[in-house]
Amino acid sequence: MLDFFAIFSKGGIVLWCFQGAGVSESFAGPVNALIRSVILQERTGNSSFTHNALSLKYKLDNEFELVFVVGFQKILTLTYVDKFIDDVQLHFRDRYKNELGQKGALKFLVNHFEFEDDFSRLLREAEGGSIARPQKPMRTYNESQKSQKTVKSMIETKGGDKGKEQTGKKNKQAKKGRKGFGGMFGMLKGLVGSKTLTQQDMEPILEKMKDHLIAKNVAADIASQLCDSVAKKLEGKVMGTFTTVASTVKQALQESLVQILQPKRRVDILRDVLEARAQRKPFVITFCGVNGVGKSTNLAKISYWLIENGFTVLIAACDTFRAGAVEQLRTHQRRLNSLHPPEQHGGHPVVQLFEKGYGKDAAGIAMEAIAYARNQCFDVVLVDTAGRMQDNAPLMTALAKLIAVNTPDLVLFVGEALVGNEAVDQLVKFNQALADHSMSDHPRLIDGIVLTKFDTIDDKVGAAISMTYITGQPIVFVGTGQTYSDLRSLNARAVVNALMKA
Ligand SMILES: Nc1nc2c(ncn2[C@@H]2O[C@H](COP(=O)(O)OP(=O)(O)OP(=O)(O)O)[C@@H](O)[C@H]2O)c(=O)[nH]1
Ligand SMILES: [Mg+2]
Numbered sequence: 454m455l456d457f458f459a460i461f462s463k464g465g466i467v468l469w470c471f472q473g474a475g476v477s478e479s480f481a482g483p484v485n486a487l488i489r490s491v492i493l494q495e496r497t498g499n500s501s502f503t504h505n506a507l508s509l510k511y512k513l514d515n516e517f518e519l520v521f522v523v524g525f526q527k528i529l530t531l532t533y534v535d536k537f538i539d540d541v542q543l544h545f546r547d548r549y550k551n552e553l554g555q556k557g558a559l560k561f562l563v564n565h566f567e568f569e570d571d572f573s574r575l576l577r578e579a580e581g582g583s584i585a586r587p588q589k590p591m592r593t594y595n596e597s598q599k600s601q602k603t604v605k606s607m608i609e610t611k612g613g614d615k616g617k618e619q620t621g622k623k624n625k626q627a628k629k630g631r632k633g634f635g636g637m638f639g640m641l642k643g644l645v646g647s648k649t650l651t652q653q654d655m656e657p658i659l660e661k662m663k664d665h666l667i668a669k670n671v672a673a674d675i676a677s678q679l680c681d682s683v684a685k686k687l688e689g690k691v692m693g694t695f696t697t698v699a700s701t702v703k704q705a706l707q708e709s710l711v712q713i714l715q716p717k718r719r720v721d722i723l724r725d726v727l728e729a730r731a732q733r734k735p736f737v738i739t740f741c742g743v744n745g746v747g748k749s750t751n752l753a754k755i756s757y758w759l760i761e762n763g764f765t766v767l768i769a770a771c772d773t774f775r776a777g778a779v780e781q782l783r784t785h786q787r788r789l790n791s792l793h794p795p796e797q798h799g800g801h802p803v804v805q806l807f808e809k810g811y812g813k814d815a816a817g818i819a820m821e822a823i824a825y826a827r828n829q830c831f832d833v834v835l836v837d838t839a840g841r842m843q844d845n846a847p848l849m850t851a852l853a854k855l856i857a858v859n860t861p862d863l864v865l866f867v868g869e870a871l872v873g874n875e876a877v878d879q880l881v882k883f884n885q886a887l888a889d890h891s892m893s894d895h896p897r898l899i900d901g902i903v904l905t906k907f908d909t910i911d912d913k914v915g916a917a918i919s920m921t922y923i924t925g926q927p928i929v930f931v932g933t934g935q936t937y938s939d940l941r942s943l944n945a946r947a948v949v950n951a952l953m954k955a
Contacts, residue, residue: 454531454580455813456507456524458572460545460939461482463518466667469545469566473525483507492520500535503527512538517546517553522613525909537579544571630718637697648700650690658702659684669952671915672874675922707953711919714945716927720901723762726832735767735826735835737859739819740903742867744840747932748907749778751867752835753785755903755930757937760793760803764832769822770808771815771855774839779808782837805831815839816855823859836861844884852883853890865929866899868920870907884924898923905932908939912951917943946951 457480459470465488472480483504491502491511502509508529511522522540525531545568545584546553552565650705659680666676683705692701722736729736738755740748749772756766768786772778786806792802826834838855841848856864866883868876880899888896902920910916917928928943 454529455576456480456526458521458523458541459520460521460541460566460568463513463520468519469568469572471569471572480524483509484522484882487511487522510534512542514542514546517550519545519553521545526883533579533582533897535737537575540575540579541572544575553669555577581606585935596801615672634812648694650687650701651686655684655687655702658699662702662706665955666952668913669915670871670873670910670913670919671917671952672877674874674877675919676915679706679713679918679922703953705866706876707949710918710949710952711945714943715924716921717925718927719928720863720927722759722863722929726759726764729862730832733827733830735823735831735834736863737826737836737861738863738865738868739836739838739856739859739861740865741838741856741883741899742840742903743842744775746869747903748772748840748867749781749785749792749837751903751905751922751930751932751937751940752837753782753789754932754940756785756789756804756835757792758940759833762790765798765801765830767822767826767829767831767834768804768806769819769834769836770806771819771822772837772839773811773813773815773818774811776811778837778839779806779810781803782806782808789876792937804831807834816858819855819859834861843879849882849886850890855884856887857890857892860897864897864900865903866901866924867903867905868916870904870910870914870916870931872916872919876916879925880920880923898924901926901929901933903930904928904943907941908933909929912954914948914951916947918952 454475455471456473456476456478459467459480461467461470470480486504487502487509491855492513500511502511504524506527507524508527509524511520513520513899519542521538523534523538525534548568548571549566550656559812568601576593662683663676663680666679671679683702686709687701687705690701692698696931722738726736740752742748752768756768759766766789768782770779770782780820783806786804789804790802795802807818807825809818809821815838822836823834825831836855836859838852839848843851864887866880868879872879885900887898902924904917904920907914921928931941931943933941
């Protein structure tokens with residue numbers, strides 16, 4: 454009545470199987486279909502499945518990570534099947550619990566399970582119980598023979614003989630026969646994922662992941678490097694049971710992404726400012742980046758945040774290049790002071806602008822501003838610089854000089870979340886310029902990132918990855934709009950979730 458019964462590990466190794474008398478069709482097809490459309494997709498709530506003319510019922514054994522599947526013709530109504538699977542599962546577990554306990558060793562035990570006798574008995578009982586009672590005692594021998602034959606026919610051993618009890622492990626023919634099944638299940642193994650991951654297994658999935666990351670605005674080079682490193686990390690790895698190649702790769706990638714976003718070094722500006730204050734010097738932050746990314750606006754937001762935290766701020770107007778840059782900062786200074794009027798702060802303005810107009814040397818103005826802040830006991834100096842393209846050598850040199858001369862406590866690179874492949878080029882060249890013009894053995898490079906316009910990108914959050922990957926530095930602030938309160942810290946988990954989301 455049954456077409457087949459198969460017991461396989463969640464890793465895809467067929468431990469034991471049975472094929473019904475007269476059934477010529479391989480059950481690899483329906484079982485593969487079951488795996489593909491139900492088990493791999495973890496839609497295992499329902500325990501039945503149909504494939505062409507077959508009904509499949511299956512049961513997962515989560516303790517030993519096994520799958521029990523039975524197949525029979527759809528037109529049959531086999532009322533005993535559910536209980537039968539339960540019985541087979543119980544007996545199989547009971548009989549082989551020691552072997553099953555050593556999960557890693559399962560693959561060496563493929564030919565080990567001499568389960569025919571138990572299975573036949575259970576099947577007899579199940580079928581007997583489901584039809585007219587009187588037949589039950591009569592059928593025993595008959596049935597046992599039949600099922601022996603069945604087993605043999607499916608393992609395509611030589612002709613004929615013996616329905617006799619097998620004396621355990623010594624039955625070589627049966628063993629050999631079952632090896633034949635191994636071959637038949639080649640495809641099945643392929644689907645569930647062989648136990649050891651290879652480059653080829655992962656290639657198609659990694660390719661997809663890479664495209665996915667690029668679609669989320671991760672720079673293409675970085676998406677490639679990330680996928681390569683995931684492949685390297687996973688190659689040769691023995692996969693967890695019942696994990697698919699896709700889910701293993703996805704998980705590894707997710708872990709890498711979280712790791713990239715999680716800073717090795719914490720930037721705690723408030724603590725550092727306090728420390729600097731204790732040493733009676735201002736804490737100096739320089740903002741740099743290409744044109745129009747939001748340096749001045751986010752500098753103003755950071756001023757607001759510092760003021761709210763009880764610090765005083767001197768803004769150094771070192772963009773002496775773009776028309777309107779100084780006035781833009783003056784406007785912010787006025788607004789900030791009106792939000793925190795001097796009357797509330799012992800008559801002192803909480804924020805002041807240090808400016809020398811246009812055309813002058815920015816490095817010199819920064820130096821004067823820092824000296825002024827020290828004298829006037831400002832807690833923090835925020836140095837605004839002119840936007841510059843990373844290929845503009847003279848301007849890059851000027852920036853590098855400003856940083857080399859003034860040794861700020863923090864160099865923040867301001868970059869738009871909208872940026873794609875450009876992110877890599879910008880950061881590499883900014884860092885390169887800083888390194889080239891440093892006078893120190895340990896050049897001051899970018900220490901942190903301000904990721905702006907995060908409110909404009911939906912879930913295309915890839916720039917966060919590109920920037921942290923290239924610099925190895927944390928995203929210290931995220932700009933999420935144009936008002937002073939639109940400043941956040943990065944939530945790495947949320948970014949990774951957005952990245953992984955289809
Ligand atoms: N939506 C949104 N807009 C922002 C954000 N940050 C800055 N902007 C806008 O981006 C534009 C450019 O901002 P600026 O602060 O002048 O940029 P900048 O980098 O100083 O520009 P340059 O000094 O010319 O290089 C302005 O219109 C800002 O309001 C943000 O987080 N979200
Ligand atoms: Mg500006």
